[in-house]
Amino acid sequence: MSFLQTTLANPVSAEPHSLTLKSGVNLELLETGILRVSPAQPGGHRIVISCGIHGNETAPIEMVEQLFSEIKSGELRVANELLLIIGNPPAANQAVRFVDENLNRLFSGKHQSSSTQEARRAKLIESYVTEFYQRGEEPRLHYDLHTAIRGSELEKFAVYPYLHDRDWSKAQIAFLEHCGLEAILLSTKPAGTFSYFTSTQFGADSFTIELGKVRKFGDNDMSNFADAMQGLRELISGQEDFSRELKSIQVFSVVEEVIKQSEALTLHVADDAKNFTAFPKGSLLASDEGYEYRTQEDGERFVFPIINIPIGQRAMLVVAPTTL
């Protein structure tokens, strides 16, 4: 049975079971969509690779399934401690972003004020991730894989969660560039995202990684993800190189977080406009009761616009080029 099939067939809960491969690698299904992979020789890094936090983002789920099948067959060597996560199986079964609410707004305890299935799942994922990271002192990494609702001028990019007093890791950004990413977006505020949770709680090098546009299971052109898959294989097998230099990856910083304050909110971007579309200075990007945002400089760009959300949630980010 595959990790993906088992998860989709048991969307709410699964019986724990484990399997030791001939190589000594141990696979342990802890709960539905949560699988721990332990190398024969403990150590290395402690890596969480997650996907399907949004249920309809199928390409990353297929990537994780592919990595699982290569591990299970013995084709892919395992040199690091891994936790593979398929985030929201009920939403994946329904081919929707979420069932009740956006799972990626519920981490860092934000699930406590909600009783939806996503809130329960966020709590469960937090507890397994906590257990995983606390098992050892190895350097902690987290790559949360996504695809985006709309097209993007820069197709592959990562969101680096706000680090408070820590420094951005150039080595990690260079690794992401090696994985085919074209841009990195530096966050400037706390968030309810999975990557912010692992970054803040465990000091992990954590990223939300956007790899292209949402498509249905089976409709993804997996050749589009070859560089990212290669990077993940290098990570899993202990061939990762975190000493690369930055080349041409573009760096952006968030300059405005547009929060939906009322039903009057209007985003002045076309429905088919791509993420990272650049605007001249003075362009009106968002308006709400008593609020408007006009670009402060030439070349500011918008990312992740979404209007159909509850009041109080983030409707759009505006970003501007920066340097590390």
Ligand code: ZN
């Ligand atoms: Zn997503």
